[in-house]
Amino acid sequence: MNYRIDQQMNLQEKLEILADAAKYDVACTSSGVDRRNSGKGVGNCMTPGICHSFSADGRCISLLKILFTNECIYDCKYCINRRSNDVPRASFTPQEVCDLTIGFYKRNYIEGLFLSSGIMHNPNVTMELLYQTLYKLRTEYHFEGYIHVKAIPGADAEIIERTGYLADRMSVNLELPTAEGLERLAPQKKRPKMLAPIRQVQAIRQQNKQELTVYRHAPRFVPAGQSTQMIIGATGENDFQIMKVAEHMYKKYEMKRVFYSAFIRVNDDSLLPALPGGPPLLREHRLYQADWLLRYYGFETEELLSEEKPDFNVFLDPKCDWALRHLEQFPVEVMKADYYTLLRVPGIGYKSAQRIVRARRLGTLDYTVLKKMGVVLKRAIYFITCGGKQMYPVKLEEDYILRNILDGKEMLPPGVKPIPAYEQLSLFDDPRFSV
């Protein structure tokens, strides 16, 4: 490595600036694609993804997440890299990104590269630089590990397409859940312009899937699919609006993942809300739980929230909350209920539901077996019977269950503060109760 003198800034300083500037993007997963090494390169991919480390904020580090440059011609209010901010600026060269990726990958520090960027000169120049970098990495360095790259809205479709054949995942961040929010905080970004590359990538993927059924070795276009991200709590949208947008992105655009990022006030701007209690982490957590319910549990947003009840209950996970409002559908008999009914029982995850369905064909379940299968009995006992029997006598009553569930602590991720006292339950009714 011999670029100590390059642009008066050494690689380490650049890396510090451009990793620091990239850290607010929450996506760091390396999942969604299985690829063995061709025998001639560096790297492979594993469907579930692999975490290589954890940062001081407890998030998984899987990819070398960096911006190509933190120069930007735009001035989005919430962004640390906005034009009007006086922050140190830096840009990599494609060569530097390749050296870092390969050097880190070989040492097993990372699972691959996540390359994002500020907008340098214009969207086309920026997208072309991202393409050049990926091209070098894939063809000169024969890198076969995971690559997640941003599609830059406003760049020519042709450059985005070329880039997509080199990447595993592409993403465009919606940033703010609604067009009004965008108008307020990122007036230079327009929703239709952001949706254009998303639509394009979706269309080419569909076409590519057909090609792949005919020619198994055809080049693959964005095999791990698209993702996007929304900032939570910078603008006034309620959870119902946010989940509707997410659901729309899953259904209409076949997104693989929608990420939610609790707003962090990095700029002092009168248009941004003050957050005395820190970023809204519990709210973010509830949104992720609901997101799982949409993707794996067959729920629809409208079952969980409504115009009248537009925000999640901060005290309860969304599935439990739903179950308590639908007690008429319980108890469920685990020896008989179909898979989709099992999925709706609090304390039964989709893996345990699969195990139950498989195991009961060849034997009789009991509570010990359920526990070993991963069912969280602490939650489930109110909602199930097994062989016609309850584990011990419990009442199927909202107040009773609520009291018992809230007494036993919910498993929140460490550091996400629960709402302390159950006595505050009256606050339920205040939808803007700050979390």
Add this chain to the structure above:
Amino acid sequence: MIRVFQCEDSLTGIMTGVYMAWDSHLGHQNVRLETACDQNMELFCEYVQVEPDLLRAEKVIKTVRTRLGEEAYEMMAYASACPHAGKADAIYRMIVLGLHLPDGKNISGMLTQPDVRLVFELKRKVWHIAHRYMGFVRFRELENGVLLSEIDAEADILALIAPHFSDRLPLENWLIYDRRRKKAAVHRAGGGHILLEEVDEEFMDRLRVSAEDDCYDALWKSFHRSIGIESRSNKQLQMHMLPMKFRSFMNEFQDRKI
């Protein structure tokens, strides 16, 4: 009188034990499998030492894979890497039970059976450990270009993670050393990997890290520092996801003496 087959604590050892127990024709209720020296001897038992035998083990493995399926085989391979006194016997019972089913492939989902359940639990545990090490292994590059790494895992995962790295880094020379078991997986560029037993750790002291490796070490540490968000700082969560026991081999948690 129960005959106890004491086998070596490895997949080959256990599968050889399965072969011997079956072949003894004593009846399944009159035999038991143990991995050597993890239990005290009992009265009214006759102990037989089983020498690991690749051919016999392969025969059993082949039967398992064809009649009980890949999933069942994977469960057994992972479970056998877990330190647990009952694993060898549970694997044996699972095979016996599976071969008596009309469709042996159903055995891997039969969690109502205690033996299958134990194998399933151990598999889950070991898979989790192996999966974590796939991410947490850190290679240092030596002056001669060899990539070197050390692990210290609760379960015997070396044989389970080595194929992953063989596929991932086919053109590198690398070595992963299991300090606890004094074993190493060694891979030659362009070739496959082999497992070596009884490797003395002293050889590690003689090796010298390349100068370029110090650069990457420093770069990785600054990346690791920069990527955390201060206002979300959460050491508790970090500790939960990445417990201390893993950190001693991860360079981002060490100060390197140059």
